[in-house]
Amino acid sequence: MRPILKIEGLSHRYATAWAIRDIDFEIHDRGITGLLGSNGAGKSTTMNIICGSLNQTKGNVLINGIDTRKDPIAAKREIGFLPQNPPLYVDLTVDEYLSYCADLRLMPKDIKSKAIKEAKERCGIDHFSHRLIKNLSGGYKQRVGIAQAIVHKPKLVVLDEPTNGLDPNQIIEVRSLIKDIALDRAVIFSSHILSEVQLLCRDIKMIENGQIVFSDTMDAFNNYIEPHSLLLQLENPPAESVLLEIPGVNKVEFLTSRQVRLYFSGDQLIIEQVAAICIEKGWGLRGLNLDKTALDEIFKLLSNPKSA
Numbered sequence: 673m674r675p676i677l678k679i680e681g682l683s684h685r686y687a688t689a690w691a692i693r694d695i696d697f698e699i700h701d702r703g704i705t706g707l708l709g710s711n712g713a714g715k716s717t718t719m720n721i722i723c724g725s726l727n728q729t730k731g732n733v734l735i736n737g738i739d740t741r742k743d744p745i746a747a748k749r750e751i752g753f754l755p756q757n758p759p760l761y762v763d764l765t766v767d768e769y770l771s772y773c774a775d776l777r778l779m780p781k782d783i784k785s786k787a788i789k790e791a792k793e794r795c796g797i798d799h800f801s802h803r804l805i806k807n808l809s810g811g812y813k814q815r816v817g818i819a820q821a822i823v824h825k826p827k828l829v830v831l832d833e834p835t836n837g838l839d840p841n842q843i844i845e846v847r848s849l850i851k852d853i854a855l856d857r858a859v860i861f862s863s864h865i866l867s868e869v870q871l872l873c874r875d876i877k878m879i880e881n882g883q884i885v886f887s888d889t890m891d892a893f894n895n896y897i898e899p900h901s902l903l904l905q906l907e908n909p910p911a912e913s914v915l916l917e918i919p920g921v922n923k924v925e926f927l928t929s930r931q932v933r934l935y936f937s938g939d940q941l942i943i944e945q946v947a948a949i950c951i952e953k954g955w956g957l958r959g960l961n962l963d964k965t966a967l968d969e970i971f972k973l974l975s976n977p978k979s980a
């Protein structure tokens with residue numbers, strides 16, 4: 673099957689510095705792929721090139737087999753893009769703006785109004801059709817931004833940090849909208865928030881210093897970063913040597929007189945065993961949590977796997 677997106681040896685240089693180097697990946701069908709990276713990692717540069725807003729220094733982008741440099745108009749028919757700063761004309765109404773966007777996408781007149789209606793319904797903005805965009809809340813402005821990205825029914829939708837700057841309720845709503853639009857097309861979604869990518873995406877590409885450092889399914893990523901330590905809160909903790917006798921525990925670190933970190937090998941079933949032992953021995957169990965690996969540690973680990 674032909675990939676909807678194929679990137680080969682993509683590199684980009686601004687003035688003197690390379691922002692991205694030799695990026696290769698493919699996206700095949702519907703569902704959400706997360707592009708995760710810290711600030712300045714190269715997410716926006718990659719997305720702007722995929723969508724034809726920026727010309728790459730080197731490499732190729734093929735959208736459904738069409739080279740974006742050889743036939744940008746045909747390639748752009750298959751792409752919907754919501755850049756980091758949504759390109760909204762705030763003095764237009766929602767209808768006026770979506771009609772303008774549909775024209776930019778060269779939509780035939782006879783299907784345009786139906787397509788606009790469908791995009792508005794999909795994004796839950798039908799009731800704001802005649803409202804000026806400047807009078808919408810941040811969450812609804814973002815929905816209008818997503819509506820313009822899907823109005824022409826592209827096979828690939830690219831969303832650059834679409835939840836940035838939204839309040840927690842708006843974030844939940846926009847995430848659920850993204851899940852919905854990915855039911856019948858491929859979506860690439862960028863974020864610097866690991867938990868957001870874990871929540872939404874089936875596949876993950878992790879970018880750091882302009883290079884892809886991890887590319888696989890979300891399940892594979894979660895296995896890769898599986899924690900190997902847990903935090904225990906005990907009212908009557910025993911001596912370190914006693915904790916070391918728990919099967920699977922290979923290191924003990926007291927953080928305070930009542931908080932201790934246990935390092936373990938093997939799988940996370942050890943949590944149940946540790947809980948049972950704490951209760952049986954009367955150590956006053958007050959808390960038990962897997963240690964989350966911080967995102968910057970994961971980046972470090974993936975960027976320099978040999979240092980792990």
Ligand SMILES: Nc1ncnc2c1ncn2[C@@H]1O[C@H](COP(=O)(O)OP(=O)(O)OP(=O)(O)O)[C@@H](O)[C@H]1O
Binds near residue numbers: 714715864
């Ligand atoms: N127009 C530009 N001119 C020069 N350097 C730039 C330009 N745009 C981006 N850069 C640099 O390129 C690198 C990648 O930036 P990019 O915006 O792609 O990263 P990002 O992962 O999207 O980060 P953020 O989440 O902060 O937007 C950074 O070092 C950035 O400073």
